[in-house]
Amino acid sequence: MSRLKIIVGSTRETRAADLVLPWVVTRAVAHAGFDVEVLDLRDWPLPIFAEHIGTIGDFSNPTYSEPIVKAWNNKVKEADAFIFITPEYNHSLPGVLKNAIDSVFFSFAFRNKPIAAVGYSGGIGAGIRAVEHLAQVVIEGEGVPLRNTVLIPYVTTAFDESGEARDLAASVSLDVMLDDLAWWSHVLEVARASGELVPGSFRGRAALAAAQAAKAADSVESGVKAAQ
């Protein structure tokens, strides 16, 4: 069973996220294969990101600057798959959501896990720029953003009295996204279990240091030969 965490990216009072969240949760729970947990950032009042190598402490069990940052990293790490529910703020994701992603520092908790997105906005934009931007952000965390997303324009009138999306296209796109998420979650869980590479940034640094050392040794050797 894929452990799915649904992360809610708006925390303000009166948020429209509360229209979107129950719809997504109901459908995710109904979709066989997910063990669903909502991570509402209102319940995770993370400090503005302040981590550095000094706050990490023991690399195998990092301390972080505050206990809630450590708890957040551990919570994200539990997941096999994610759905981010994000509004669009100034053509991007809200700062509170970006901060929550930045706060997953050094635990690689998003690494090699699928990340789906539900975007919405008050106007015709439907959160598409936030969703596109989110994909760029999670790539750096080595998450795997999915192609199929859900976009909801005019969010305040997008749901009927029963909480269903009025737009059939939104409803269908949620089903497609959930099917993709379940597939990717399974495939990547198997892949992670078969062994993961050391993160590319570490491998690159080690390979570069080795190449530089080899080059330096070469030039010393050529200097010695030239002097003989």
Ligand SMILES: Cc1cc2nc3c(=O)[nH]c(=O)nc-3n(C[C@H](O)[C@H](O)[C@H](O)COP(=O)(O)O)c2cc1C
């Ligand atoms: C700071 C801020 C910036 C916004 N920028 C955009 C935007 O760039 N594009 C857009 O379509 N809507 C924008 N909106 C409208 C939001 O999409 C709309 O208010 C939505 O309900 C926000 O989600 P929330 O109520 O769950 O926080 C913005 C709203 C806020 C508060």
